[in-house]
Amino acid sequence: MTDRLTIRRPDDWHVHLRDGAMLQAVAGHTARQFARAIIMPNLTPPVTGIAMAQAYRDRIRAALGEDVDFMPLMTCYLTDHSDAEEIAAGHAAGVFTACKLYPAHATTNSAHGVTDILRLTTVLETLQRIGMPLLIHGEVTDRSIDIFDREAVFVERVLTPLTRDYPALKIVLEHITTAEAAAFVAEAAHPIAATITPQHLLINRNAIFDGGLRPHAYCLPVLKRETHRLAVRRAAVSGSPRFFLGTDSAPHVVGAKESGCGCAGIFNAPFALEAYLRVFEEENALDRFEGFASEHGARFYGLPLNDGTVTLVRKAVTVPDRIGDVVPFLAGETLGWRFEG
Ligand code: DOR
Ligand code: ZN
Secondary structure, eight states, rough: OOOOEEEEEEEEEEEEEOSSSHHHHEEEEEEHHOOOOEOOOSSSSOOOOOHHHHHHHHHHHHHHHHTOOEEEEEEEOOOOOHHHHHHHHHTTTTTTEEEEEEETTTTTTTTTSSSSSSGGGGHHHHHHHHTEEEOOOOOOOOTTSSGGGGGHHHHIIIIHHHHHTTOOOOOEEEEEESSSHHHHHHHSSSSEEEOOOOOOOOGGGGGSSSSOOOOGGGGGGGGHHHHHHHHHHHHHSSTTTTTTEEOOOOOOOOHSSSTOOOOOOOOGGGGGHHHHHHHHHHHOGGGGGIIIIIHHHHHHHHHOOSSSSEEEEEEEEEOOOOTTBBBBBBTTTTEEEEOOO
């Protein structure tokens, strides 16, 4: 039995580091495990331009301190009024790595998101031309569609025509949760990939209602039924270069979660690699963990692989009930691997 696993330093291709006091509290957890991360731009106000992204990147670096070797990869939040020239200039200058499409009102701080993808024609043509990835929160916002169906309906109604209209547009479908999304990404004759979170691999929608209402298991896209969890697990451990690690770590203070209208988001950064590793071990796929965590994402983005390694050892580690003002994913549970650095 393997008791130590050493892999190339991994990256997190989807994380919310927030701002202000929360940024101070959480950034170190991501930087401890990952060399780089794609930083989500859904601040208030959202990160929509070059100057805002540079200033946010500076705040992230300042929160971590000079000695920490971590590269924040910034994203541009798309709105109905996004400026294609500014986006292209930001990409050329090395400020923006990708653009993020939130359908308006799909999730936390998405009120300024895109009301109709047809408004993005110039932006999408530009991204396709310059090879800049489009990262998508793939849920329709039509409130008449059942919340558990919003991702599958998005794949059918929005993603399918999008890939037809922009055949060379690099797309990352973020935090996939359904068999439909996994199949689309695996099979499409298109440059498309998907990130997968630890929560969508480890728990299903029963966790939200386990003996009572469990706000700390609530995220968006919402957890789905077991058949979907199993399909997403198969995709993650398949070895396909189209699937890679993106935690979607999304901290909210405990009071904002345990509320009459609790915020969506699961804070999984402190034990992210340990949580993913549980899945790969259960699926007898430890040999595929490095590809998922450290190679597939960089290759899809066209970025170099990291130098250096990290090691995980087989040792029990119990996730604390609280980390600062936030309840972490798997609080109180014991995991079988420990990140050593
Ligand atoms: O659960 C989520 N939380 N899903 C998102 O799409 C946004 C995120 C957040 O920012 O809290
Ligand atoms: Zn997210």
